[in-house]
Amino acid sequence: MSRARRNLLEGIVTFTAGLGLWLFAGDVEVPLVTLTTGVVMMCVGGAPAAAGLWQAARRGT
Template sequence: MRFLSERHLWEGGATFLVGLALWWFTGDVDVPVVTPTKVGVALMCFGGAQTAWGVYRSARRPA
C-alpha cells in the first residue's frame, strides 16, 4: 500500500465486514461474558469510523 489512507480503508472495510458477520450469524450463541451480536455492532461502528477516516485522509492528501 502506497499511502496510509489506503491502509485505513482496507482495515476499516474488513473490520466492518467481520462485525456484520458477527451481527448476522451469532444471534443465538450464548457466551457468558459478552453477546457476540453486540461485539459485532461495536466492530461495525469502529470499522465505519476507520473507513471514514481513510476517506478523509485520502481526500486531504496533496496531489
C-alpha cells in the same frame, strides 16, 4: 501502501467482521461473542474507514 488505503482497508475488514457477527452469531450462547459485539465492531470499523476516505480525499485535492 499509503496510510489512507491502509486505514480504509482495515476499517472495511473490521466492519465486515462485525457485520458477520451481528448477522450470524445472534443465536450463539458464548459470553464474549454477543449481538452487541458485532454492532460495536461495525462502529469501530467505520471510524478508520471514514478516516481513510477523508485522508484520500484530502490528498487528492
